[in-house]
Amino acid sequence: MVGLPFLLLYLGEIRGQLPDIPTQREDDPQEELYQLLLKLRQEEIFDTLLVYGKECAFHSLSRRLEVPMVMVSSGSTEFDWGYSTLTLILSCGPEEEKEANYRNRVKLQKNRRLIYLPEDIQPDSVCNNYSLKEQYNVAMVREDFKKTRVIYACRFLSHPNLVEKHLMTSDPIFIENFQNMHQKPIKAIADLVAPRSMVCVIAKSGEKQLKGYVGNLITNFAQKVNATLQYETLNNKVSFLDIIRRVSEDELDIGISLEALNVNKDLDTASYPFLLTNYCLMLPVSAKLPINRVYAIIVHHLVLVIILVLFIVLSILLIYSQKRSWKNLNVANILLNDVAIRGLLGQAFPFPANAGKHLRIIFCILCFASIMMTTMYNAYLQSYFTNPPTEHEIRTFKDIGKYHQKIALPKFEMTSLITTNNSQFAEINKRELLIIDGWKDYLNLRDSLNLSYGYLVTEDRWSVYAEQQKLFKKPIFYFAKDLCFSRQLFMSIPLRRHLPYRHLFEEHMMRQQEFGMVSYWKSHSFFDMVRLGITPIKDLSPPKVFEASLLLQDISWILKLYFAAMMISIFCFLFEILYAGQRRVINDVR
Numbered sequence: 161m162v163g164l165p166f167l168l169l170y171l172g173e174i175r176g177q178l179p180d181i182p183t184q185r186e187d188d189p190q191e192e193l194y195q196l197l198l199k200l201r202q203e204e205i206f207d208t209l210l211v212y213g214k215e216c217a218f219h220s221l222s223r224r225l226e227v228p229m230v231m232v233s234s235g236s237t238e239f240d241w242g243y244s245t246l247t248l249i250l251s252c253g254p255e256e257e258k259e260a261n262y263r264n265r266v267k268l269q270k271n272r273r274l275i276y277l278p279e280d281i282q283p284d285s286v287c288n289n290y291s292l293k294e295q296y297n298v299a300m301v302r303e304d305f306k307k308t309r310v311i312y313a314c315r316f317l318s319h320p321n322l323v324e325k326h327l328m329t330s331d332p333i334f335i336e337n338f339q340n341m342h343q344k345p346i347k348a349i350a351d352l353v354a355p356r357s358m359v360c361v362i363a364k365s366g367e368k369q370l371k372g373y374v375g376n377l378i379t380n381f382a383q384k385v386n387a388t389l390q391y392e393t394l395n396n397k398v399s400f401l402d403i404i405r406r407v408s409e410d411e412l413d414i415g416i417s418l419e420a421l422n423v424n425k426d427l428d429t430a431s432y433p434f435l436l437t438n439y440c441l442m443l444p445v446s447a448k449l450p451i452n453r454v455y456a457i458i459v460h461h462l463v464l465v466i467i468l469v470l471f472i473v474l475s476i477l478l479i480y481s482q483k484r485s486w487k488n489l490n491v492a493n494i495l496l497n498d499v500a501i502r503g504l505l506g507q508a509f510p511f512p513a514n515a516g517k518h519l520r521i522i523f524c525i526l527c528f529a530s531i532m533m534t535t536m537y538n539a540y541l542q543s544y545f546t547n548p549p550t551e552h553e554i555r556t557f558k559d560i561g562k563y564h565q566k567i568a569l570p571k572f573e574m575t576s577l578i579t580t581n582n583s584q585f586a587e588i589n590k591r592e593l594l595i596i597d598g599w600k601d602y603l604n605l606r607d608s609l610n611l612s613y614g615y616l617v618t619e620d621r622w623s624v625y626a627e628q629q630k631l632f633k634k635p636i637f638y639f640a641k642d643l644c645f646s647r648q649l650f651m652s653i654p655l656r657r658h659l660p661y662r663h664l665f666e667e668h669m670m671r672q673q674e675f676g677m678v679s680y681w682k683s684h685s686f687f688d689m690v691r692l693g694i695t696p697i698k699d700l701s702p703p704k705v706f707e708a709s710l711l712l713q714d715i716s717w718i719l720k721l722y723f724a725a726m727m728i729s730i731f732c733f734l735f736e737i738l739y740a741g742q743r744r745v746i747n748d749v750r
């Protein structure tokens with residue numbers, strides 16, 4: 161009784177598995193090929209079949225597989241099709257695939273290929289021909305596949321070059337050939353722009369090692385795929401645009417460098433974007449205003465006019481409400497109204513004993529205005545004495561010409577800014593530009609943090625300068641976030657067009673980014689640069705001049721003005737006495 165449920169369960173299990181086993185149809189001539197495609201689909205799913213060649217056994221299979229099929233009977237397509245990475249390529253013969261469009265060839269490079277081979281052709285020569293075209297994912301079946309059930313799969317970089325697999329074996333037909341490159345070289349060139357790529361020589365063995373966040377990424381990749389990294393380094397004479405040129409001419413596999421992607425560029429010779437950054441200006445922090453000019457700048461013209469108007473209005477009101485008549489109204493009484501002057505300057509003034517309601521209200525207004533004014537100027541003056549304002553701040557690209565801020569930039573950068581019609585660059589007065597021919601000279605000037613110039617810098621590089629400035633007594637440069645030539649600039653690594661392990665590299669790159677390795681390396685950039693002797697660990701800010709406290713000579717011009725005014729008053733006074741004396745003499749004579 162106990163055994164029965166187990167038996168039922170067992171039967172149920174077998175029945176559950178039955179639909180997975182395709183029903184064998186012995187009479188069908190394509191049965192084995194169909195089994196093979198099912199096996200391939202289990203290894204890695206495919207969603208499209210691309211069939212090269214006119215008519216062969218593959219053509220009738222698609223209906224049974226229920227997968228869309230693209231038939232290219234001529235062997236070549238002119239149009240740039242967007243084939244998916246999940247396309248399986250079937251070819252009716254070794255010479256049938258004659259793709260003319262190179263974009264399609266690049267797109268289909270890593271896809272799996274199954275080739276139907278006539279009896280008389282040797283499989284290893286097919287492998288060789290495909291490897292010359294840098295297509296490495298190839299397997300073949302012969303015409304007698306129905307009988308032998310043998311699949312020939314090409315292997316590269318390892319021995320033997322060709323393996324035979326039986327249809328019923330479980331090990332995979334296609335493998336990732338470049339997972340282990342068996343110490344094959346990766347040809348590269350390093351631009352040695354700190355901090356992204358730097359070279360460090362190990363003292364013990366004299367061996368050179370690549371550092372920096374791009375350098376590390378590529379060294380790790382070579383290690384991961386068991387390849388050797390063969391790299392040259394750029395010198396000053398060769399522009400780093402040369403890396404991009406040599407990569408696009410297929411001379412190099414990888415450039416250990418970063419290249420900005422502009423809108424029109426395709427990703428043929430560049431990796432998937434590696435960094436996202438802003439490209440802006442870094443400008444010297446402008447000097448503080450000398451302390452003796454603080455008195456002058458707190459007096460704003462508009463505020464002066466308002467105070468003057470307030471003064472005149474208060475004077476007129478005072479004159480009227482004292483006698484309730486306009487009799488005393490004249491210019492001298494308005495402008496030299498001692499009550500209003502003393503009131504506004506916060507001084508004591510006589511308050512009439514029997515003041516009316518109106519007069520008291522006006523006195524209240526006067527007192528309030530005086531409190532406002534004196535406290536405002538007090539606060540203004542004292543805060544500016546403690547922390548003087550900067551001389552001028554550059555807020556727009558036009559200000560660069562206005563304040564004669566020199567900007568240094570390398571020549572190739574200027575050419576590229578002009579050819580891309582950069583609107584921000586067009587606003588800069590060209591007389592303020594210092595154009596430097598050698599790009600390394602430019603980098604050296606920028607690294608010396610010479611305060612005579614502003615520089616073009618990516619936000620990424622700026623973070624290292626910001627780290628460096630933490631050692632300084634005070635920061636000498638700032639990153640002008642409002643003055644950017646391009647925002648959201650994608651940077652990617654130059655890669656050869658037909659690089660067969662491009663997908664492995666990009667996956668590696670994204671994994672390192674995702675895990676946080678890249679940001680970790682970046683955060684260590686400055687200390688790596690110090691360790692390798694690229695950046696000195698010293699304060700590059702100009703020595704601080706000893707700022708004496710406010711001296712009498714700082715406000716001497718105010719005293720001079722006061723003195724001149726006193727002289728004029730004395731002169732007027734003397735003149736009045738003399739004039740009055742003469743009148744009395746004339747009256748006496750009469």
Ligand SMILES: *[C@@H]1O[C@H](CO)[C@@H](O)[C@H](O)[C@H]1NC(C)=O
Pocket residue numbers: 254255281282285286289
């Ligand atoms: C391989 O290429 C050579 C030269 O292009 C050609 O002669 C030969 O027939 C090709 N072999 C196969 C198997 O396609």
Ligand SMILES: *[C@@H]1O[C@H](CO)[C@@H](O)[C@H](O)[C@H]1NC(C)=O
Pocket residue numbers: 340341342343386
């Ligand atoms: C790397 O390649 C070398 C040379 O072919 C080989 O001896 C070694 O076993 C490989 N290393 C790994 C981890 O596969």
Ligand SMILES: *[C@@H]1O[C@H](CO)[C@@H](O)[C@H](O)[C@H]1NC(C)=O
Pocket residue numbers: 579580581
């Ligand atoms: C730049 O502007 C010129 C003339 O205004 C135009 O002919 C050219 O196509 C523009 N270039 C780009 C890259 O937009």
Ligand SMILES: *[C@@H]1O[C@H](CO)[C@@H](O)[C@H](O)[C@H]1NC(C)=O
Pocket residue numbers: 608610611612
């Ligand atoms: C900065 O550059 C100017 C002009 O090129 C030069 O005269 C000056 O000596 C440099 N200053 C420093 C600190 O190198």
